Amino acid sequence: MSAIWTGVSGLLSYSTGIANTGNNLANTGTTGYKSSRLLFADMISEMAGGTSDGSQIGTGVQVGSVSMTTSTGSPISASQSMDMAINGERGYFVVKKPGTDKTYYTRDGAFNFDVNGYLTTETGLNVQGWAVDQTAVTAAKRTGTVLSQVPTTGTLTDIQIKDYTSAAQATSAVTMITNLDGQTEPGTLDATDPYFSMFKRYNADNSPPISNTAYSAPIKVYDSEGGTHTLTTYYSKVSDENGKEYWEYMVTMPPEDDGSSTTSGTSKAGVLMIGTLTFSAQGELENETAFTPSGSDPTDLASWTQASLDGSGNPKLNATFRSASNSSNILSSQPIVYKDGLSSSNASWSASAPATAADIGTLTSANAGFNSANTKNAATCTSNYSTSSYTASSTQDGYASGTLLSTSVDENGVISGTFSNGQTIELFVVGLADFVNPTDLYREGNNLLSATKESGDASLGRANSGVFDSVSGYTLESSNVDMATEMVNLITLQRAFQSNSKVVTTADEMMQKALEIKR
Structure with a gap:
């Protein structure tokens, strides 16, 4: 009987492994997708009957853990100015569902401005960032002060361009x-x-x-x-x-x-x-x-x-x-x-x-x-x-008023607008999040992740600063799925599944033979 349950545990576990590998292969083309790594663990062993040396026999296999791999996918060129990719493992874009306080995290930087001026994901979530302190920027320009980084004001908020014009600035x-x-x-x-x-x-x-x-x-x-x-x-x-x-x-x-x-x-x-x-x-x-x-x-x-x-x-x-x-x-x-x-x-x-x-x-x-x-x-x-x-x-240093022509993002995550009066004005700084244990982030679907007790709370910061990696515009991060590795895993898991099914049929035949002897 134990042989049957050992084989069944293998069938169940390797079936889960095949499903995990299938999911990875299915998301080969998903922007910013992080593959799942599945590990197996043996089940509790029992004392082997008829032995006097404490020998044990295993009772099967189980799924030990499924974790997210955080390696960076290859960068791919994109056509939109607000398409972004994080150039390394440290950092996740922060997004929120409109009208709620629910915060999610993603590596999918396919963003664009909607009709209301909000920078959103493809599923309509608002990208978060800090507004640039225009007063501090103007004061620095007029005094010739070189700022170490673009100053911001307020807390993390929805990135929204409310005014598509650049006000005139009097010559000073x-x-x-x-x-x-x-x-x-x-x-x-x-x-x-x-x-x-x-x-x-x-x-x-x-x-x-x-x-x-x-x-x-x-x-x-x-x-x-x-x-x-x-x-x-x-x-x-x-x-x-x-x-x-x-x-x-x-x-x-x-x-x-x-x-x-x-x-x-x-x-x-x-x-x-x-x-x-x-x-x-x-x-x-x-x-x-x-x-x-x-x-x-x-x-x-x-x-x-x-x-x-x-x-x-x-x-x-x-x-x-x-x-x-x-x-x-x-x-x-x-x-x-x-x-x-x-x-x-x-x-x-x-x-x-x-x-x-x-x-x-x-x-x-x-x-x-x-x-x-x-x-x-x-x-x-x-x-x-x-x-x-x-x-x-x-x-x-003066200029006339102008209208917004285009937007761009630099390696520091600073979103700038180029206006018809020749001015380029820094508008927002994209917010990034980092985690102590990002492999345990919870997958919400739609390329969204959420924090868990195991992942730890999000630490917020800006690109190219501290532990956070830089950002590239006109770029998206491809899936980090390695098709060759996944195909090898699929073959291995398939063979393991077949072997365990053979264990079950063999154990069944043994039981059948035992019943025949009894008769």
């Missing part, structure tokens, strides 16, 4: 790096204020307001509504003295765009900042001054006082634009940091620097706005080499 910083030809002859100088001769010639009622300058460098900037305006920096050489060169510069906007209560309607409408540049004998910018209007009479140099400096020691101007769509609408004053490559390391003017533009007069020494011990030159800086004047680089 302009960088204008030029080379001013050292062979240029000085322009016509004012007898009283030679360092502001160009400013004195400027007349908003003329077209153009200023002419006969040594060089001019325009740049397009944006107001708070996304309207465009042109800022032009004019340069004029003043003198060569003791191997150094002194230049006057003036930052302007079109007079008709000027809505400032100080300069609008006057002959100096459109003038935003004036100052001087001092170059060394080697053509390097070594000092500067900068003045902005603060008095009631912008035609008087005494009304132009020291410009304020930002935290990095660059001068700031204030532009009050008229709306590009309605010139009668005057926008709020817009501070703009103006960078020419030279700054003050202690973010302050020298104690002996002229307080107003009028204080410079004819004094060459008064052109030192910064303490020479605190000046700092950027890697690219306005220069005075003996070659044609040119603009080396000009940048600004």
